[in-house]
Amino acid sequence: MNKLVVAAIAAGISLTSFCSVVYADPFLMTPAIDGAVKGFTGDRFLVKLLKPSGAGDLSAEAAAEKNTPAYQALQASIDANKGLAKQLEAQNVEINNIVAAEVATDGSLVFYVQ
Structure with a gap:
């Protein structure tokens, strides 16, 4: 029984280390985002409106x-x-209002506007 518990804990720890590598903060400009935006040739992108300032989303407020x-x-x-x-x-998106971007899992772009 102890071996099973130790194995489960070890698996959980290793899984969390992989999850932290996969997560990317859309409010940071990375070389991957830079390259994806500059080289984007498709038409699949999404535009998301950030919460208004003061709504409690500190990342969004910083990005604004x-x-x-x-x-x-x-x-x-x-x-x-x-x-x-x-x-x-x-699509009536004012480019100067785009404050962040990220690459979605399907390769499309997501833009965040304020």
């Missing part, structure tokens, strides 16, 4: 600051991909 290096890098990546910029504008 437009003077951060992450925001500036994201804007530069979007500007570098003229096709993506046109698609966003066609």
Whole structure:
């Protein structure tokens, strides 16, 4: 019985270490997001509206600051991909309101706007 409990605990610990590697914070600009935005050629993307400031989502509130290096890098990546910029504008998305992005598991992009 003790061996079973020890094995279960070991499995749980190793599983949590893998989960932390898979998670990516969309409010940080990483080389993977930069490359995905610059090289995006599809039409599958999602635009999500962030909660208004003061709604208790500290990550969203931090991302809403437009003077951060992450925001500036994201804007530069979007500007570098003229096709993506046109698609966003066609859906009435104001590009300067996009404060974060992430790559979904299916390879599409998710943009967060304030």
